Amino acid sequence: MMPGPTRPPVLLGVSLKMYFGHHETLNWARRIAVLAAGHPAVTSGAARLFVLPSFPALVPAAGILAPYGVALGAQDIATEDTGPYTGEVGGPALKEIGCHYAEVGHAERRRLYGEGDTVVAAKTAAALRNRLTPVLCVGERDRGTPGEAAARTVAEAARLLDGLDGTVVLAYEPQWAIGAPEPASAEHIAAVCGALRTWLDDRPRHAGSAVIYGGSAGPGLLTRLAGSADGLFLGRFAHDPANVGAILDEIRSPAPAAVA
Template identity: 45%
Template sequence: MPPLTRPRRIVGVSLKMYFDLPSTLSYVRGMLQLDGLAWNARLDLFVIPDFVALVSAAEILQPSSILLGAQDTHWEDKGAFTGEVSPVVLQQAGAKLVELGHAERRALFGETDESVAKKAGAAARNGLVPLVCIGERTHNTTSPSAAVGAAISECTPQVTSVLAAVPDDSEVILAYEPVWAIGAKEPADADHVVNVTKELRRLAGGRKGVTRILYGGSAGPGTFAKIAEGVDGLFLGRFAHDMQNLKKVIEEVGGAK
C-alpha cells in the first residue's frame, strides 16, 4: 500500500490493574512530558487507565493532544447492569476510545466475538473509537505459512463481526495481539505479523472510515521498524509502565520512515 494512503501512526499503553490511584495519576502526569515534541506531528498517543482514574486523568490531559481510553464498556447505554460501565458515561468522563475484547477478558470473563462486536457498536454510537483486540490463541508451528493461515482463519470472524456492528464511516482501531505472544520474551516473528496484518487491512479495505492497525504482544524498542509494512503503531503493556521505555518507543515510531 502506498505510504501516502496509510493512516496516521498511533502508540498507546494500557495500565490494566497494575497501579493504584496515586500511581496512575502520576503516570498520566508523566505522559504530559511526551506531548508536543517534534515527533508528535507524526503520531497520536493514548493511555488507558482504570475506570476510577478516568475523570482525574481527563482533567490532567485536557491541555494536551494525548487521547484517553477506557478498558471496557457495556453494550447498552443504560439499564439494570450492576457493576458495568455505560459508554455514555465514558464519553462524558472524557474518554476518546475504548479497549475491547482483550485476550484476558475473553479468557477470564467469557467474552465472545458477538459481545465484543456489540460493545464496539455501542462505543461508536457514543462517539468513542473502538480499539478492538484480536489474535489467535495458539501458535501453529508446522510452518510459517501454516501459522499465518491459522492466524488469519481465527482472526477473520473477530474482525468481520466488529466491522458489521459499527457504522461504515466510523473510526476503528484493530490491535493484533497473538495470545501466545502476550507476556512472552520476544514479540511474534516480524514476517508473521506483517502477513497477518496485511490481511486484516484487506478485510477493512472497503470501509469509508479510518481503520488503524496496531501490534501488541511483547512489543518494545525495535519492534515497529520490523513490522511497519503491516501496522500503524504499537499497543504496549507492562514494558511501557516505565516512562523512559515508552518515550523510546514513541521516538522510534515517530521517527521511522
C-alpha cells in the same frame, strides 16, 4: 525512519490494565504528559498517543494528558447505555467524561470473565453508538503459521463487526504473545496486519480505521515492522516512560493525514 511522508500518524496506545494504583497511575501520566509535550514525534503530529487507565483514573488522567493531545479511553464498556447494570460503566458516561476510545474484546476479558463474540460485538456496537472509537482486540489463541493466523483473525474481525459501521482501531493481539517475553515475529505481525488492512480497505464504512499490534510490544518493534502496522498497543513495556520515549524516537517524520 517511520513514517514516510504520506503515512498517517503512528498510533501508540497504552493499556495500564490493573497494574498500577491510583496515584501511581497519575504519576505515570504526568511523565507521559512531559514526553508528549516535548517529543518531536508527538508535537509534529507524526505520532498519536492514547492511554487506557482503570476507570477511577480516567477523569484525573484526562486532566493531565488531554492538554498535550493524549487521548483517553476506557478498558471496557457496558453493552447497554443506562439502567440496572450493577458495576458496569456505560458509553454515555464514558463520552461525557472525555473518553475517545473504549477497548473491547481483550483476551483477558474473554478468558477470565467469559466474554464471547456476542458480548464483544455488543460492546463494539455500544462504543460506536456513543461515538467512541472501539479498540477491538482480535487475534488467534494458539501459535500457528502467519497464513492461518491471518485467515482466523480476519474472520474474527468480520464476525465482530458484522452489521456495524464506523471507524475502529483493530488491535491485533495474538493471545500467545500477550504477557510473553517477546512479541510475535515481524513477519507474523506483517502478515496478519496486512490482511486486516486489506480487509478494512475493502470496506468504506470503516474508513479511517487503524490496525495496531499488541502483545509484548516494546522499543525496536516499530522499526522492525517497517510500516506494516499503523502503530502499537503497549502493555507492560510502557510502564517505564523511558520505553515510550524510545518508541517515539523511532518515529520522526511529520505526518499529513489522520487515523482513528
